[in-house]
Amino acid sequence: MTSASRATSHTPGYDTGAPPGADSAERLARAAWQSMLLAGVAALGLGVVVLVWPGVSLLVAGVVFGVYLLVSGITQLVSVFGTHRSVSLRVMGFVSGALTLLLGLFCLRGATQSILLLALWIGIGWLFRGVTHLAAAVSDPGMPARGWQILTGIISVLGGVVLIVSPFASLTLLTVVAGIWLLVLGATEIAAALAVRRERRSTAHPVS
Template sequence: MTEAPSSGPGWGREYDDRHVHAGHPPGARHEPEPAFEGPLHALSQAAWQLVLLTGVVSLILGILVLIWPGPSLLAAGVLFGIYLLISGVFQLAAAFGTHRTTSLRVLAFISGALSILLGLFCFRGPMESILLLALWIGIGWLIRGITQILAAAHDSRMPARGWQIFLGIVTFLAGVVLIVSPFESVTVLTVVGGIWLIAVGVVEIVTAFRIRSVARQVPQNV
């Protein structure tokens, strides 16, 4: 500790560091440091917010699809074709620009080429894109339904487990119907898609609030 020189009352105060080592005077108010938020607590908070956002978006999209079925389905067909084209281009780039094994590169090339062809097929006419979109949605619903049922059946601690199993069964059956007999009516397909989006949105919102109730039990510093 540096002693303050005694040559004068004000001389050398800039060299006096005794105030640094001195404690707080009696009666002084010491502000507590804010609690540190642990990674698990932050993750639990972000999880239910993300699920809630997904549910709200699905619910809004489902309502819009039911209100404007025609424009919504045509827009979905165009976006689906664009998605297939972009996905195909990226898969072809991955096939030629990566150092993976030959078999994986061949599979990526075939998948990319088929994706581009299907994307171009969507732009031949609205009915072609709608038919392809129906089959694509049917396969997606089938896989999602099976995955959701298995996940809920094997995890007894899953929030809203009964709703998850019910939604998985409904999604699986809807996928089977779309694959076996694609809808001829554009309106029916649109209504089914809108109802499915609303159902998913409601289940996701319920799941988000259940996750929030569990997340509140996680200590903030964990």
């Protein structure tokens, strides 16, 4: 190979054999599992905080859960383009992420209103997110870590239903129930993120 041909083969803009958009797809896939991992770590950390924090006030609980919903909404918006293949599923994921962001703002603005409202905001956020996860995983057989995605959706839906329909008489009961669910949800999301990472790596570098 001549020096001119070597320069041409390494010059940006020339065909290197990779399909068009491969780099963008790879970046989106990497951002997807990283955002899922961030959501799982945030859920796990929040679950620990609310369970070990004795006598947490309604204001603090509202702020903490509001921040979590904001993080969860952002990670949904980031991951929707890396894990969902069809346009309809991406739209559902985008709507779910935007709604979760809105509910997080409600928690922050109305943190001192009532325990029932706080449980309602959190529950609706979990319910919509879980439904989106389930719909995406069930309808897309090629989704990375599909089993973990389904399990995450089921846990999120169940947690949302419990928080919506259960009359919590005290903030302590709400934080205990939500904290336990956050621990389970966080661990599942972390496992799903790592599974997506493994599948992406095996697809990008298949064993010959």
